[in-house]
Amino acid sequence: MSIAGKRALITGIHGFTGRYMAAELTAQGCEVVGLGSNPSDEANYYQADLTDLVGLSKLLADLQPDIVVHLAALAFVGHGAADAFYQVNLIGTRNLLEAIANCGKAPESVLLASSANVYGNASEGLLDESTTPAPANDYAVSKLAMEYMASLWFGRLPIIIARPFNYTGVGQADNFLLPKIVKHFREKAGKIELGNLDVWRDFSDVRALVGAYRGLLEAKPFGQYVNVSSGKTHSLREVIDMCRAITGHDLTVEVNPAFVRANEVKTLCGDNSKLKSLVPGWQTPELSETLGWMLADA
Numbered sequence: 001m002s003i004a005g006k007r008a009l010i011t012g013i014h015g016f017t018g019r020y021m022a023a024e025l026t027a028q029g030c031e032v033v034g035l036g037s038n039p040s041d042e043a044n045y046y047q048a049d050l051t052d053l054v055g056l057s058k059l060l061a062d063l064q065p066d067i068v069v070h071l072a073a074l075a076f077v078g079h080g081a082a083d084a085f086y087q088v089n090l091i092g093t094r095n096l097l098e099a100i101a102n103c104g105k106a107p108e109s110v111l112l113a114s115s116a117n118v119y120g121n122a123s124e125g126l127l128d129e130s131t132t133p134a135p136a137n138d139y140a141v142s143k144l145a146m147e148y149m150a151s152l153w154f155g156r157l158p159i160i161i162a163r164p165f166n167y168t169g170v171g172q173a174d175n176f177l178l179p180k181i182v183k184h185f186r187e188k189a190g191k192i193e194l195g196n197l198d199v200w201r202d203f204s205d206v207r208a209l210v211g212a213y214r215g216l217l218e219a220k221p222f223g224q225y226v227n228v229s230s231g232k233t234h235s236l237r238e239v240i241d242m243c244r245a246i247t248g249h250d251l252t253v254e255v256n257p258a259f260v261r262a263n264e265v266k267t268l269c270g271d272n273s274k275l276k277s278l279v280p281g282w283q284t285p286e287l288s289e290t291l292g293w294m295l296a297d298a
Contacts, residue, residue, distance in 0.1 A: 050091075
């Protein structure tokens with residue numbers, strides 16, 4: 001299915017992923033409109049509060065999108081207030097689905113961005129979509145609860161649930177690990193304080209991630225869960241070594257016990273075979289290539 005000419009609504013459009021998603025869908029010929037929590041005079045942008053069902057319903061009735069990509073979420077795992085995760089990620093998503101269902105136009109696809117954090121410490125090795133979830137923090141629990149809630153709407157709305165593993169790129173906030181490391185190398189810092197260096201993560205490139213989301217909108221695997229992952233893991237030690245090789249700069253790495261999470265997920269690696277069957281030819285650059293992009297001119 002071609003999505004050219006469709007009206008695509010992106011929630012969280014001013015966020016890291018949202019900006020790349022808007023560019024991806026615009027390049028495909030979509031008319032992109034966006035929602036966000038902050039005011040802006042940008043064209044085709046609307047300020048909205050996901051916890052305000054009445055206001056959200058009025059806005060969706062006006063916009064009547066063909067496609068919805070729901071990216072708005074409280075995403076930083078280290079965020080302190082647990083209830084905020086549930087208000088935004090669970091209740092906010094439910095309000096959005098109700099507003100879409102009642103907007104007067106049946107959408108063609110609704111993609112919800114969940115998280116691979118729902119797997120928690122489920123098992124070692126490749127995690128596929130049939131792996132039993134084992135969320136290890138409030139962020140992950142809020143995302144799994146969102147998935148269960150959304151499943152109640154499978155009969156009414158054409159929902160696809162994506163489970164992205166870690167991804168990064170230019171423009172990601174410095175409170176995320178890889179941008180923090182990149183920032184220290186760009187600034188030629190003498191040292192960096194990190195938590196556990198022996199956690200292994202599956203990293204994709206944000207440009208590939210939004211390509212996967214666009215491919216899923218076209219493939220329409222409704223009522224399904226789909227991992228978005230590279231299928232490879234790298235430790236933070238390896239990331240540091242890659243940045244050293246790219247920049248020629250060295251720094252001292254100090255482990256700060258305050259940054260070591262008690263319920264840290266040790267290894268997270270996703271099986272992306274389902275995604276590749278739905279979006280043939282999909283791939284993400286090697287992590288060293290993505291880091292090179294982020295470290296350009298460093």
